[in-house]
Amino acid sequence: MIKLESITKSFLLGKESVHVLNGISLDIEAGEFVAIMGPSGSGKSTLMNIIGCLDKPTEGEYYLGGENVSHYHDKELARVRNQSIGFVFQQFHLLPRLTALKNVELPMIYAGISKKERQARAEAALLKVGLGDRMDHLPNALSGGQKQRVAIARSIVNKPKLILADEPTGALDSKTSTDIMEQFRELNSEGVTVIVVTHESEVAEYANRTIMVRDGLLQPPAVMERGRLR
Amino acid sequence: MSFIENLGMALSSLKAHKMRSILTMLGIIIGVGAVIIVVAIGQGGEAMLKSQITGPGNTIEMFYQPSDEEIRSNPNVFQQSPFKQEDIRVLEQLPEIKRVVASSTKLSTARLQTESADVSTTGINQAYLQLNELKVEKGRGFSSADFLGGRRAGIISNKLQEKLFKEENPVGKIIMVSNQPIEIIGVLEKPTGLLAFGSMEVYLPFQTWRNIFGSSDFTQVTLQAASAEQLQVAGKKAAKLLNNLHNTEKSYQVINMEEIAQGVGQVTKIMTLIIGSIAGISLFVGGIGVMNIMLVSVTERTREIGIRMALGATRGQVLTQFLIESMTLTLIGGILGIFLGWGTSTIVSYFAGWPSLVSWQVVVGGVLFSMIIGVLFGLLPANKAAKLDPIDSLRYE
């Protein structure tokens, strides 16, 4: 499903270029539940952005569902994000002036889906995450956990095969975190590939594979095992 | 994404900042309003000037302008009345001419016993009454019989009645005009209006006037055409006819209205253009206001733009969203401006007695123009929004 080949990413800061990813090769099969861990600043978010087609790698090839998307244009990347990928962010990123329902409708607007179908599908998605009674609430009137559930509803509404969550529980207490992770587990059991970036080992335990990133490189599994044992 | 959806989105984000939206619109409202007012009053003024030159009821005045040669051979040419009775009869035969209104005026003396006054005595033909209503407040107006028989009947002005009769009712009384007895059949209404002083006047049927003054010539001839379109043709034909009859080259003339109307049109067009471009500048300033606010809005909504892009909005869709938003802003402003301009020019024309014309072209033009301003001045902010990087925008605080 996902195949990264020697991906590097560097940013230009003034005249100096900062190397954030230093050659990452990675395979993720369809239906996997993967956790990405690593110290702050190691490049996890940068990697997620590339996997999510929000950013392009400096070097290397990225195959998503068999297609090489590393040289796609902005417009094609937008279509891929819209159709194939669902995002969940730590800061929720809901539009504050839209109700929960309208927020969930957004990806479908850009997919060109009719108003009627949009509404029906958004309602179904909100029901699925257990927010049937909060559809007309503005984000301000929702708790953190509820906001994140709206975000999850929004991420699945276009029926993507891949869901990317960058520290989805980072702003939530542990009980709410469990709720949210249960949502991801359920989606994964339905066949959706889920990738979660996290600092919490409780969260990583939901995954069936954990990838460690350090200084823009993947840690070999052996080192990782040792890390876990300790 | 459909236009309607974009429009709904634009309206809701404009509603989220009502005060700001209204203040921004104000520039467009005033700009469009000013343009409408200028154009409306300009077109109204042009229409009024043209109608004043043409005269009411498709009429045109004929005049006599003797050539140098005629003046040399006949130094008294200016003392003579230029139009003969025969001329009138010939003019009446022209198919384009509906009526020939002819009159002659001479100064003379009106006398009642010892009381006397200098009066202007006007002999009129019957057609005269069709164009110039002689409104009587006492007695009656002229009848056909008065004209045919050349009855010694006259209508006097209010001022002359005051002078000769004081409070007495003059109807049926006889006065001496140029030492000839005239029976008064009616008295004209007092002229109304601030500047109407009234003058000493006697009106007589032309036959009667001719018998008194011994002249059958007319000093004034006005032609009335069957329609406005025929007026110019009728005038030209009439002038040619009289020049032939009198063996003159072009002494008999009518005012060339086309030229004058063109001149008037030119002047009002230039005026409208000058004032209009000043109004246009205010519209331009309004457009810059729109651009400014849209730039602020794009910066404020950086995160929103990032979210939309992450969810699959293309740069084109973001560009369209902001273009439609600024266009909606100026369109609403433009429509309100049209109402403002229409209302103001209606009020102005009501008090100034000056017609105002808000044509549909101006309204449609105003709507289109304000939309164009929205697109033009929205281009820069919308482009800024579309060029944002999704990741940077998502991180934007």
Ligand SMILES: Nc1ncnc2c1ncn2[C@@H]1O[C@H](COP(=O)(O)OP(=O)(O)OP(=O)(O)O)[C@@H](O)[C@H]1O
């Ligand atoms: N646009 C950018 N320009 C310059 N440097 C950047 C840019 N984006 C990220 N970086 C740098 O890349 C490095 C990795 O950042 P990244 O956000 O991927 O870390 P992370 O692993 O997600 O950290 P955290 O766990 O704190 O979220 C950091 O040192 C950061 O400063």
Ligand SMILES: [Mg+2]
């Ligand atoms: Mg991060």
